Amino acid sequence: MTVDTPLTIRSMIEPVIKRNGGWVNTHAHADRSFTLSPDVLHMRKTCTLQEKWDALDRLKAESTEEDFYRRFSQLFELMISQGVTALGTFVDIDPQSKDRAIKAGIRAREHYKDQITVKFANQTLKGVIDPQAREWFDIGSEMVDIIGALPKRDEKDFGKGSEAFDIILGTAKKLGKMVHVHVDQFNESFEYETEELCNKTIEHGMQGKVVAIHGISIAAHSRKYRQRLYGLMKEANVMMIACPTAWIDTPRSEMIGPMHNSMTPVDELVPAGITVALGTDNVCDAMVPWNNGDMWHELTLLATGCRFDEMEELAKIASVNGRKVLGLEPIENQDFSIKI
Numbered sequence: 001m002t003v004d005t006p007l008t009i010r011s012m013i014e015p016v017i018k019r020n021g022g023w024v025n026t027h028a029h030a031d032r033s034f035t036l037s038p039d040v041l042h043m044r045k046t047c048t049l050q051e052k053w054d055a056l057d058r059l060k061a062e063s064t065e066e067d068f069y070r071r072f073s074q075l076f077e078l079m080i081s082q083g084v085t086a087l088g089t090f091v092d093i094d095p096q097s098k099d100r101a102i103k104a105g106i107r108a109r110e111h112y113k114d115q116i117t118v119k120f121a122n123q124t125l126k127g128v129i130d131p132q133a134r135e136w137f138d139i140g141s142e143m144v145d146i147i148g149a150l151p152k153r154d155e156k157d158f159g160k161g162s163e164a165f166d167i168i169l170g171t172a173k174k175l176g177k178m179v180h181v182h183v184d185q186f187n188e189s190f191e192y193e194t195e196e197l198c199n200k201t202i203e204h205g206m207q208g209k210v211v212a213i214h215g216i217s218i219a220a221h222s223r224k225y226r227q228r229l230y231g232l233m234k235e236a237n238v239m240m241i242a243c244p245t246a247w248i249d250t251p252r253s254e255m256i257g258p259m260h261n262s263m264t265p266v267d268e269l270v271p272a273g274i275t276v277a278l279g280t281d282n283v284c285d286a287m288v289p290w291n292n293g294d295m296w297h298e299l300t301l302l303a304t305g306c307r308f309d310e311m312e313e314l315a316k317i318a319s320v321n322g323r324k325v326l327g328l329e330p331i332e333n334q335d336f337s338i339k340i
């Protein structure tokens with residue numbers, strides 16, 4: 001007696017993803033992946049996000065180029081084992097890591113180039129306003145494929161988030177590179193970073209070259225604000241990367257607002273015509289210890305958390321949209337029909 005293979009969502013979607021160029025992980029921090037330890041887990045309980053950024057300094061300063069090379073290689077192999085064909089990863093290039101991590105990353109990319117395409121972006125954990133941090137931002141910008149950013153850092157340290165946007169976008173324009181920016185991470189209705197990113201994108205004439213990462217706080221705003229923001233995103237041609245596991249653990253809050261899960265509102269962004277792609281973000285590190293870098297888990301969490309059952313769109317989010325946000329050539333002969 002034969003038993004039919006049961007139909008699952010995965011058996012419906014994954015073949016479509018593979019047929020259209022394979023999985024694309026558009027956002028990670030490979031230089032810090034697999035750095036979990038009991039100390040790190042303890043720090044997670046006692047520190048705020050901002051304190052964690054600083055606590056990472058010691059780990060980074062003590063990491064050798066070989067430590068970084070091993071972490072890149074482990075993450076690349078984990079991605080390859082799942083059928084990921086392209087990866088975008090941030091790399092710390094700052095006063096702590098200096099250029100050791102990016103040098104290791106470039107070597108590891110060369111080693112795995114037949115199996116996975118890798119694009120690097122510079123992480124600016126120390127911002128771009130502090131003179132020493134700025135020096136490393138300028139060095140890093142020349143070495144990476146995509147200009148990376150974390151404007152919240154400059155807002156926190158100097159109240160100069162707006163100036164940070166100008167430095168980041170101006171540098172990207174000068175170098176002819178795309179921009180990936182961490183924005184609206186805290187699920188709070190007083191964050192307006194995606195909106196500011198769109199306005200700055202238009203101001204600098206960078207339409208179609210800018211990608212927002214996370215956009216969690218969008219869902220904390222009113223429907224009217226959200227609809228207006230989606231129109232602005234369209235006008236600025238700003239794309240969005242969703243990394244569901246990374247922010248689903250946002251702490252409980254007594255703030256009042258529209259009911260929603262703590263994640264990128266893909267159920268509204270896609271119908272609004274915004275290109276959405278998928279990323280794992282941090283894997284097995286102090287920031288996101290629970291994330292083991294499983295692409296199928298990320299897609300499942302995104303679909304269920306937003307109650308978004310559009311199968312063809314989900315397959316695009318996991319594949320061709322990822323290539324678009326990484327600035328890669330599109331796949332020819334795309335076919336997203338679900339064949340059962």
Ligand SMILES: [Zn+2]
Pocket residue numbers: 027028029090182213281282
């Ligand atoms: Zn990130």
